[in-house]
Each structure stands twice: as structure tokens, then as C-alpha cells.
Amino acid sequence: MTLTNEQLIQIRRHLHQIPELALHETQTHEYLLSVIKGFNQQFLEIRETPELPTALFVRVQGSNPQRTIGYRTDIDALPVEEKTGLPFKSQHPGVMHACGHDIHMTVALGVLNYFAENQPKDNLLFFFQPAEESDYGGKRAYEAGLFSGKWRPDEFYGLHDNPDLPAGAIGCRMGTLFAGTTEVNIDLKGKGGHAAYPQDANDTVVAAAALIMQVQTVISRSIDPIHxxxxxxxxxxxxxxxxxxxxxxxxxxxxxxLTQKMIEKIDGRLQDICEGIGRSFNMDVRLGLNQGGYWPVENNPQLTKFFIDYMQKAPDVNFIETAPAMTGEDFGFLLAKFPGTMFWLGVDDDSQLHSATLTPDEAAIKRGVDAIIGFMNARMAK
Structure with a gap:
């Protein structure tokens, strides 16, 4: 039996009450596992891995598979004290699903439940991924070799909720959906001294000021203004x-x-500036860059065109073409390894993502489930 709208909402509300931080999603993992074990198991294979203990993989055996279609959902939460006042608010102080991953998981469960009852033509792989908000769980899974053999997707899909879109609307675009992000740490080491005798010291504050001003020219003079x-x-x-x-x-x-090539160019210019400041001020300037798994979410052209064409023509889908966002998402790393598409699911809320008052419209859940099921069936018919 497929999950009803009321059952999906109850699942979402339970998940909302048990948010957990990256790589500590043990209660979430156990709840997801219990829900999935309640589905028809005839076509399902469930996999847990010691390399990433809170992750969960579910494979659906296709009836006449030509490919394996992957679907990823993130499961972690944020260190945010909830201020929604909801009767099903977070039961974990200082932790909240302030980015809507409870919505993401519920939609994934709804899609998985449908295909557990209605065997798909192609194989399907559902990846319930820990550590999206920090510690880049997608990259960890890939580097641990967890996407190999029958667990390797030929293409990968995933969504992110969007409070600026109407509830249940699907948003997407060709090209980059989310920017890639890199943490920057710069240490300047000179020589301290008395303020009255600057000639006997080497002032790192002055050097830092010069460095900061030079960095402002990287985007304005080294990057194509069209990008x-x-x-x-x-x-x-x-x-x-x-x-x-x-x-x-x-x-x-x-x-x-917006592209990995652009990020690498910015990285290089920043390194040049740090080396130049070090020479100019005769001090040690060390640059640390940490991108982790937060690569740009660059949608595959062919798969994304098919996705958009389907969503535009589907009679029950409200499709909206969206602009790229400068927020980060670690699904970008997986899309650099497997062709695929990320898209938005509208949840119509006045509060923004990562806000303590985020309250997604639950009407989005069933509409999202139905849209994804329709797309996957259309994809498998190709």
C-alpha cells in the first residue's frame, strides 16, 4: 500500500522532532530504516555501511533494467534553536531542521514507497546521505567506494526545498543551480613589537589590510563579468x-x-596575492583552502533538458525556471562524478532557509512525490 498524504505528513513531523547534526544522525537513521522495512520488500535491498554508519542505501530491482537511476536525499540538521512554536517542534535543544531536510527525506520515502509497490523498469538507488550541512557526506561516500558495482548510479537526481517558490512547484535551470564554496584561511606571521618602534617590528595588521584591498580586485578584474x-x-x-x-x-x-573552473581560477589568484604580500612585507603568508565536497551544482545538459521538458509538459506540475543561487550544496561533488540534475521543490514560506522560524508548507510533500514519480517513469520509458 502506498503512503497517503496524511501518512507522509506524519513521517515529516516525526523527522522534524529528531534533528541531528552531521555524522551523528543515529536516531534519524534508525527511524528511516524502520519506515523502509515496513514497505514491500520484494524488490528492495537495504544496505548499511561501516564506512559511513548513519548513511542508508536502498536498491530497487528493475523489471528490465537498462540503467540504474540514483536519487539522493540529505538527512542532517543545523545547530539552530527552533522558534516556530509548532506542536511538533524539535525535541533536541539547539538543533533544528532549519534547511528542510525533513521535507527532503519524506519526499524520498514517498517515491521509494511507490516503487516498492510498483516495480520500476530500471534499477533505482536511493541514497539517504548524512552530513550535507558540514563534513561533506557525499564526498565521503564516494571516496569510500560506496558507489560501486550494482550500487553505482548511471545518473543521479536530488532536490532542495525553496521557500520562495509556491508549495509543490518544481524549479530548475540548465547549467549551474548552486555555487561551489571554498573556505579561506590566511595566516600572516611577522614580528611583534612596541607601537612606538615600528622599525623594529613587522606589522601583520598593515599587511593584512593591503591583502584585503588587493583581494577585492580578483572578482572585478580577473573574472569575466558575465559570470x-x-x-x-x-x-x-x-x-x-x-x-x-x-x-x-x-x-x-x-x-x-558557479563553475569549478571559476573557483580554481579564484583560488589561483588568491594564492598569487598571498605570495606577493609575503614578498612585499617580508613575512610568512600562508593560505589554506578547503572546498571539501561543496563543488558547484552543475546540472548535466542532456538529462536536465529532459527533466525540464517533462516538468513543463506534465499537467499537474507547476514548473518555474529559476536563477542560480550562491548558496552551497554538497550534491555538487556527486554531480561532478555522475551525470544528473538537482532541482527545487517549492515550500512557500516567509522565512528563509537556515532560519529558526522556517515552516515549510506540507502541501509540497505529496506534490513533490507525484512529480518525481512521473519524471522517473518517463525517464525509464526512454
Missing amino acids: SGVITLGKIRGGSIRNVIAGHTRIEGTIRG
Whole structure:
């Protein structure tokens, strides 16, 4: 029996009450497993892995498979104290599904439940992924070799909820949906000293100021203005008191880019500037870059065209073409390894993602499930 709208909502509300942070989604894992074990098991194979203990893989055996279609949902939450006032609010203090991953999981369960009852033509692989918000669970799974043999998808799909779109609407675009992100850490090491004797010291605060000003030219003068990139240096820490020259200053920030090639170009220019500042001020300037799995979400042209064409023609789908977003998503790493598409599911809310008051419209769940089932059946008919 397929899940009803009321059952899907109850699943979502239970998941909303048990949010857990990256790589600690044990209660979520157990609940997902219990729900999936309640489905018809005739076509299902469930896999748990010691390499990524809170992850869950479910394979649906196709009747006449030509490919394996992957579907990924993220399962972790954020360190946010919930302020929605909902009767089913988070029971874990300081942790909340403030990015809507409870919606993501429920939609995935609805799609999986349908194909457990209605054997698909192609094989399907459902990946319930931990650690999207931090610690890049998709990259961890890939590098652990978990997508191999019959568990390797030929193409991969996934969604993210969007409070700016009407409930149940499907949003997508050709090209990049989400930017890639890179953490930036810069340490400048000079020589401290008395403020009255600057000639005997090597001031890292002055060097940091020069570095920050030069970084502002990277986007304006090194990146094609038709494309988009961002460098934000959001934190600087140096010195201990007003009359002592700082011998160490640390700068922290983030890079955002719409293609991996663009991010790598920004990385290179930033390295050049750090080396130049080091030489100019005769000090040690060390640049640390950490991208992890947060690569740009670059949708595959052929698969995304088919996806958009289907959603535009489906009579019960409200399709909206969307602009790229500068937010990050670690599904980008998997799309760099497997062709696929990421798309939006509208949840119509005044609060934004990562907000303590995010309250998605639950009417989106069943509409999302139905749209994805329709797409997958159309894809398998090709």
C-alpha cells in the first residue's frame, strides 16, 4: 500500500522532532530504516555501511533494467534553536531542521514507497546521505567506494526545498543551480613589537589590510563579468592591545563560484596575492583552502533538458525556471562524478532557509512525490 498524504505528513513531523547534526544522525537513521522495512520488500535491498554508519542505501530491482537511476536525499540538521512554536517542534535543544531536510527525506520515502509497490523498469538507488550541512557526506561516500558495482548510479537526481517558490512547484535551470564554496584561511606571521618602534617590528595588521584591498580586485578584474563569483573575507583577528604591533593576523572568509573552473581560477589568484604580500612585507603568508565536497551544482545538459521538458509538459506540475543561487550544496561533488540534475521543490514560506522560524508548507510533500514519480517513469520509458 502506498503512503497517503496524511501518512507522509506524519513521517515529516516525526523527522522534524529528531534533528541531528552531521555524522551523528543515529536516531534519524534508525527511524528511516524502520519506515523502509515496513514497505514491500520484494524488490528492495537495504544496505548499511561501516564506512559511513548513519548513511542508508536502498536498491530497487528493475523489471528490465537498462540503467540504474540514483536519487539522493540529505538527512542532517543545523545547530539552530527552533522558534516556530509548532506542536511538533524539535525535541533536541539547539538543533533544528532549519534547511528542510525533513521535507527532503519524506519526499524520498514517498517515491521509494511507490516503487516498492510498483516495480520500476530500471534499477533505482536511493541514497539517504548524512552530513550535507558540514563534513561533506557525499564526498565521503564516494571516496569510500560506496558507489560501486550494482550500487553505482548511471545518473543521479536530488532536490532542495525553496521557500520562495509556491508549495509543490518544481524549479530548475540548465547549467549551474548552486555555487561551489571554498573556505579561506590566511595566516600572516611577522614580528611583534612596541607601537612606538615600528622599525623594529613587522606589522601583520598593515599587511593584512593591503591583502584585503588587493583581494577585492580578483572578482572585478580577473573574472569575466558575465559570470559570477564572490570572495567574502568575513573575519579578521590580529593583535592583543592598542599599543603593541601584531606579529600574527588571521583572516577567514569564503569563495563562491558557479563553475569549478571559476573557483580554481579564484583560488589561483588568491594564492598569487598571498605570495606577493609575503614578498612585499617580508613575512610568512600562508593560505589554506578547503572546498571539501561543496563543488558547484552543475546540472548535466542532456538529462536536465529532459527533466525540464517533462516538468513543463506534465499537467499537474507547476514548473518555474529559476536563477542560480550562491548558496552551497554538497550534491555538487556527486554531480561532478555522475551525470544528473538537482532541482527545487517549492515550500512557500516567509522565512528563509537556515532560519529558526522556517515552516515549510506540507502541501509540497505529496506534490513533490507525484512529480518525481512521473519524471522517473518517463525517464525509464526512454
